[in-house]
Amino acid sequence: DQQVKQNSPSLSVQEGRISILNCDYTNSMFDYFLWYKKYPAEGPTFLISISSIKDKNEDGRFTVFLNKSAKHLSLHIVPSQPGDSAVYFCAASEYGNKLVFGAGTILRVKS
Amino acid sequence: ETGVTQTPRHLVMGMTNKKSLKCEQHLGHNAMYWYKQSAKKPLELMFVYNFKEQTENNSVPSRFSPECPNSSHLFLHLHTLQPEDSALYLCASSQDWNGGATNEKLFFGSGTQLSVL
Numbered sequence: 001d002q003q004v005k006q007n008s009p010s011l012s013v014q015e016g017r018i019s020i021l022n023c024d025y026t027n028s029m030f031d032y033f034l035w036y037k038k039y040p041a042e043g044p045t046f047l048i049s050i051s052s053i054k055d056k057n058e059d060g061r062f063t064v065f066l067n068k069s070a071k072h073l074s075l076h077i078v079p080s081q082p083g084d085s086a087v088y089f090c091a092a093s094e095y096g097n098k099l100v101f102g103a104g105t106i107l108r109v110k111s
Numbered sequence: 112e113t114g115v116t117q118t119p120r121h122l123v124m125g126m127t128n129k130k131s132l133k134c135e136q137h138l139g140h141n142a143m144y145w146y147k148q149s150a151k152k153p154l155e156l157m158f159v160y161n162f163k164e165q166t167e168n169n170s171v172p173s174r175f176s177p178e179c180p181n182s183s184h185l186f187l188h189l190h191t192l193q194p195e196d197s198a199l200y201l202c203a204s205s206q207d208w209n210g211g212a213t214n215e216k217l218f219f220g221s222g223t224q225l226s227v228l
Binding site: 002004041043099100103 | 216220221
C-alpha cells in the first residue's frame with residue numbers, strides 16, 4: 001500500500017494563475033517532506049521542502065503547506081509559467097528511514 | 112562535467128543479455144542510490160551505498176547486481192532480466208546517508224530508459 005499518494009495524475013492551468021498540487025500520506029511518523037520536479041529526459045530536481053515543525057515554507061513563487069492533522073501537503077505555484085510544466089513528485093521520510101515518493105502529477109501550464 | 116551523469120541514456124536488451132548501467136557523480140557526495148521508476152508508479156529505491164558500502168538492498172531480485180568501486184562511481188549490472196523490468200533507472204547522490212534522505216537533498220541523473228524484449 002502506498003504511503004504517499006498523489007491522487008491527481010495530471011493538472012492543467014492557465015499561465016499566470018495558481019497551480020495547486022496535492023499530496024496525502026498515511027504514515028504519521030513522517031517528519032520531513034520534499035517536492036521534486038522532473039522535466040522529460042531529465043532526472044528529478046529538488047524544488048522545496050518542509051519540516052513537520054512548520055506548516056508553511058515559501059521560496060519565491062513556490063509555497064508548500066503542511067496540514068499534519070489531515071496528513072496532507074500541497075504545493076502552490078503563483079503565478080504559474082509555461083516553464084513550470086513538468087512532473088511533480090511529493091516525497092516524505094521518517095528520520096532514519098528512506099524517502100518514500102508519490103507517483104507524480106503532470107502539470108501543464110498553458111500560455 | 113558537473114552533477115550526476117548516467118550512461119547509456121537508452122538501452123534495449125534481450126532477456127538473455129548482460130549489460131551494465133553506469134553512474135558518475137562530480138559533487139563530492141558520500142552516498143549514491145539506484146532508483147527504479149515504472150510508468151505511473153512512484154520511484155522505488157533499489158540500493159544505497161554510503162562510503163562505498165552497501166547499506167540498503169530493498170528486496171531487489173538478484174538479476175540486478177550493484178557495484179560501487181568508489182564514492183564517485185556506481186554501476187548496476189543486469190542479467191537475465193524480464194520484460195517487467197523495463198523502466199527508467201535513476202541514479203542519485205546525496206552528501207551523506209543518515210539511514211534515509213531526511214534533510215538530505217537527492218541529486219539525480221537523467222536516467223537510463225531500459226527496454227527488455
